[in-house]
Amino acid sequence: MARKKHTEQPEDLNLVPVMNLVTILIPFLLMAAEFVSLAVIDSTLPAIGPPQPVEEQPDKPPLNLSLAITADGVTVLGADAVLNPGAAPTPPVEGEVRPPTVPCKSGGKCTGVDDYDWKELTRILALIKDEYPDDENVILVPDQRVKYEILVKTMDSSREDVDNKGADGKARTLFPFVVIAGGAVN
Amino acid sequence: MALKKARRPSADAGLNITSMMDMMTIILVFLLKSFSSSDVSVAPSDQLQLPTSTTQKAPELAVNLVVAKNQIVVDGVPVIAMTTMPDSDNPGQSMVAVPEDEKRGQVITKLYDRLLEKAEAAKTLAEQSGNEEHAFKGRILIQCDKELPFSVLREVMYTAGQAQFGEFKFVVYKTE
Numbered sequence: 001m002a003r004k005k006h007t008e009q010p011e012d013l014n015l016v017p018v019m020n021l022v023t024i025l026i027p028f029l030l031m032a033a034e035f036v037s038l039a040v041i042d043s044t045l046p047a048i049g050p051p052q053p054v055e056e057q058p059d060k061p062p063l064n065l066s067l068a069i070t071a072d073g074v075t076v077l078g079a080d081a082v083l084n085p086g087a088a089p090t091p092p093v094e095g096e097v098r099p100p101t102v103p104c105k106s107g108g109k110c111t112g113v114d115d116y117d118w119k120e121l122t123r124i125l126a127l128i129k130d131e132y133p134d135d136e137n138v139i140l141v142p143d144q145r146v147k148y149e150i151l152v153k154t155m156d157s158s159r160e161d162v163d164n165k166g167a168d169g170k171a172r173t174l175f176p177f178v179v180i181a182g183g184a185v186n
Numbered sequence: 187m188a189l190k191k192a193r194r195p196s197a198d199a200g201l202n203i204t205s206m207m208d209m210m211t212i213i214l215v216f217l218l219k220s221f222s223s224s225d226v227s228v229a230p231s232d233q234l235q236l237p238t239s240t241t242q243k244a245p246e247l248a249v250n251l252v253v254a255k256n257q258i259v260v261d262g263v264p265v266i267a268m269t270t271m272p273d274s275d276n277p278g279q280s281m282v283a284v285p286e287d288e289k290r291g292q293v294i295t296k297l298y299d300r301l302l303e304k305a306e307a308a309k310t311l312a313e314q315s316g317n318e319e320h321a322f323k324g325r326i327l328i329q330c331d332k333e334l335p336f337s338v339l340r341e342v343m344y345t346a347g348q349a350q351f352g353e354f355k356f357v358v359y360k361t362e
Contacts, residue, residue, distance in 0.1 A: 155241075
């Protein structure tokens with residue numbers, strides 16, 4: 001008889017202590033929640049950059065890769081042997097304005113971050129990396145008015161080649177050590 | 187009358203919280219997923235919008251230097267208010283700059299003083315702890331608004347370099 005009564009009115013699970021616990025946990029976790037994930041890009045002052053490789057390779061001149069970022073595009077400096085194979089290095093002429101290696105997509109002045117041809121820059125840097133596999137340094141020489149966002153995008157493009165993944169699924173590392181030069185003081 | 191009495195809830199009727207429990211459990215799982223133990227925090231605003239980057243390096247604790255459009259902040263304390271001045275090369279446009287009277291050459295004087303204080307404090311602390319791990323390495327976290335021109339960043343970097351901070355860590359949003 002007693003058994004029958006039990007099946008008719010099942011006892012509710014007492015959820016109140018669990019509720020208490022959850023209610024306390026929620027404000028705590030809300031405080032510690034992170035809705036954007038942060039990361040950092042390393043850079044050093046030019047004087048105390050990462051140690052340069054000491055051993056000299058007599059057959060190869062050292063790569064002194066620089067990227068000049070202006071409103072017209074990105075100019076790759078110090079890698080003429082790769083960019084213009086066979087051509088004699090031409091000394092810079094006073095007053096001569098060379099077109100940037102990677103011009104803006106729209107031609108002329110770049111209008112925004114997406115107007116710079118980042119894919120092309122990465123492709124050219126990958127070619128340079130083929131020639132100088134041990135080199136990891138790149139110097140950025142931005143113009144005064146170049147926005148910080150563009151600077152970060154240049155560092156991204158020169159750090160790794162996301163379109164060229166290795167066997168392990170990781171993007172190919174290009175030039176991860178970035179040094180930002182002061183540029184011309186005006 | 188008898189009907190009314192029967193409708194009145196009995197004393198031992200409990201509140202049905204099962205549905206609320208369901209909701210809470212889902213919220214709990216979501217919040218646990220987004221739980222972070224990161225040392226660095228940013229307060230995004232109109233004046234400080236960080237750029238996004240593909241870098242995967244995790245931030246670490248260091249002196250926190252915020253360069254927003256309206257001010258420069260070191261470890262939560264505002265140091266310098268920024269100004270806008272007309273862009274000499276692009277008429278009609280203005281660009282953010284550090285006020286001229288706050289600078290001595292390339293060095294932003296107030297920022298230099300504050301950073302030097304921080305460097306000295308960090309060195310004293312490292313000496314007292316005597317631990318190699320806490321040695322002063324000149325690390326500085328730079329949170330910079332993505333719209334700021336390089337001229338501002340260069341002055342800030344130069345000033346930090348003069349105040350013995352040479353290892354810059356630019357804080358960015360990570361893209362998945």
